Amino acid sequence: xxEVVKSHLESNKPFVVSAKQFAPEDEVxxxxxxxxxxxxxxxxxxxxxxxxxxxHLPAVVIGVIERFVEPDLRIKLKNADDDxxxxxxxxxxxxxxxxxxxxxxxxxxxxxxxxELRNLRTVGDVKTFIDCKVRGLELPKPTKFLPIEHxxxxxxxQPPFLFINEASVSSGGANGKYKISGQEFFxxxxxxxxxxxxxxxxxxxxxxxxxxxxxxxxxTEPGKVIxxxxxxxxxxxGVRAHRVCRPGDILTLSIKxxxxxxxxxxxxxxxxxxxxxxxxxxxITVTFGYAEASQQPVPAKAAAAPIGGTNGTHAAEPVRAAVxx
Numbered sequence: 001x002x003e004v005v006k007s008h009l010e011s012n013k014p015f016v017v018s019a020k021q022f023a024p025e026d027e028v029x030x031x032x033x034x035x036x037x038x039x040x041x042x043x044x045x046x047x048x049x050x051x052x053x054x055x056h057l058p059a060v061v062i063g064v065i066e067r068f069v070e071p072d073l074r075i076k077l078k079n080a081d082d083d084x085x086x087x088x089x090x091x092x093x094x095x096x097x098x099x100x101x102x103x104x105x106x107x108x109x110x111x112x113x114x115x116e117l118r119n120l121r122t123v124g125d126v127k128t129f130i131d132c133k134v135r136g137l138e139l140p141k142p143t144k145f146l147p148i149e150h151x152x153x154x155x156x157x158q159p160p161f162l163f164i165n166e167a168s169v170s171s172g173g174a175n176g177k178y179k180i181s182g183q184e185f186f187x188x189x190x191x192x193x194x195x196x197x198x199x200x201x202x203x204x205x206x207x208x209x210x211x212x213x214x215x216x217x218x219x220t221e222p223g224k225v226i227x228x229x230x231x232x233x234x235x236x237x238g239v240r241a242h243r244v245c246r247p248g249d250i251l252t253l254s255i256k257x258x259x260x261x262x263x264x265x266x267x268x269x270x271x272x273x274x275x276x277x278x279x280x281x282x283x284i285t286v287t288f289g290y291a292e293a294s295q296q297p298v299p300a301k302a303a304a305a306p307i308g309g310t311n312g313t314h315a316a317e318p319v320r321a322a323v324x325x
Contacts, residue, residue, distance in 0.1 A: 020109070022049045028095050033106050037067045045107050054134050057108075061127050068096050081254070082124025083168060090123075108305055110134065122147065122168070140171035150214040154215050155208065156228040162187055163205035164253070169217035173256035173267070176209045182247030197245040202279045206269035207233050207286065209255045213290055214265060218257075223293050230289030234264070238282025249273045253286070263287045274325060 027046060034042045041063025048056040066074050069090045076089060097120075101112050101272030110133055111141040119127050132139050146167045147286070155162060167176035180197055187195040214226045245251060255269040268287045271278045 009212070020049070020052075022046075030107065034063075034067075037063045041066075048108065048266070052129055057130055057134065058127055060107060061104070061130055064100055064107065065092075065123065065126070066091065067103070068100055077123070080186075080254075082122060082127060082176075083254070084123045085121060085254075086123065086164040086256070087121070104130065108134065110266065116151065119143070124170070141217070143168050143170045145217065146212070151212060154228065155212060156176060156231065157208055157211070161204075162208065164208055164212065167209065167212055169213055171217060171219075173254065174213040174217060175255075176205075176212070176253040178251045178253065180207055180245060180247050180249050187247070195247055197249070197251075199239075199241040199279060202241070202245065202251065202271050203239060203281060203284075205238065205251065205286050206255055206267075206271065206281060207236075207254055207284055209253050209269070210265070210267045210284055210286055213255060213257065213267075214286070217267070219258065221262075225293045226288050227291035229288070230291075232287050234285045234287055236281045236284045239280070241279045242246065243273060243276050243278040245273060245278050251278065258283065263289060 028047065030049065031042060034045060039058060039249075044056040044063065047059060062077065064148075066077050069077060069092065073090055076084065081181060084090065085125075086097065097117060098114075101117065104110075105112055108130070108321035112133065116129070116139070120129055120144050125143050128140060138222065139189060146169065148165055151164055152158065152162060155164075158203060162179045164176045165178050167174055169170055181193060184197075186201065190196060191196055211228070211231050214231060215228055218226060250273065252272045253269070255267045258266045258268055260266070264285055264287055266283050268280075268282055269284055270280045
């Protein structure tokens with residue numbers, strides 16, 4: 001994970017920004033500015049202004065966004081993760097975004113350049129952006145949204161063994177979705193008259209998302225890229241299956257980078273269906289290698305293998321071992 005992201009999003013110690021004097025008249029002005037926001041938003045804003053502790057920022061940011069979305073969409077904002085999209089999921093257009101920014105500037109007493117807003121696509125993007133601005137840290141790379149056409153073009157794993165329909169990749173991890181269509185080849189025998197997504201395949205999907213992160217979001221050495229032909233699944237720890245998944249379910253996949261040092265990268269991953277946790281892995285580890293940036297690897301066109309290789313032997317054994325653990 002890039003150090004700038006790790007330093008402020010994963011630290012166990014709260015980072016406190018020097019707070020400015022907060023007078024009674026400031027509280028009155030703040031209450032007026034947030035009069036259409038929830039009381040919890042106001043309280044979080046007061047605590048931030050008094051203490052300068054950025055731990056209060058997420059509640060402020062979510063509360064301000066909630067103020068500007070339609071009432072029937074607020075439940076989405078309350079229950080969703082950071083991958084919730086501002087435009088597609090919450091209906092926030094560019095004008096509304098400017099209103100949000102103006103209010104955030106007023107509440108947090110900070111200045112935001114319009115050019116800095118172009119890459120804010122998700123709730124998580126907004127949280128990270130505000131956090132970095134307050135702390136004076138360099139902004140991480142913007143989230144990239146990848147359609148299935150792009151995913152299939154860069155991934156070494158191909159249909160019918162590709163279990164990501166869409167994805168977004170940021171500096172510290174990736175999110176994706178896969179809808180169980182019911183037409184998957186393995187459902188013909190898993191189980192008789194009772195199609196259920198195998199836990200090993202769900203783990204494979206998380207591994208594929210980790211591969212996509214390495215190819216599209218990982219920080220590499222200057223002049224180097226990670227070659228898709230060098231990524232292999234090596235093992236996993238702490239695998240748990242919490243929910244049976246059936247045709248029609250939409251799997252929401254999420255992986256976060258825990259550590260990365262050539263030639264190993266380790267992730268934690270979770271799959272949800274709606275708000276229900278379906279499966280998780282505390283650690284998924286893959287190997288990788290570099291290639292010269294000028295060398296464009298040719299994407300596999302018809303390979304139907306798991307992460308581990310063309311015959312699946314490298315990946316299948318650790319997967320079975322982890323799922324059986």
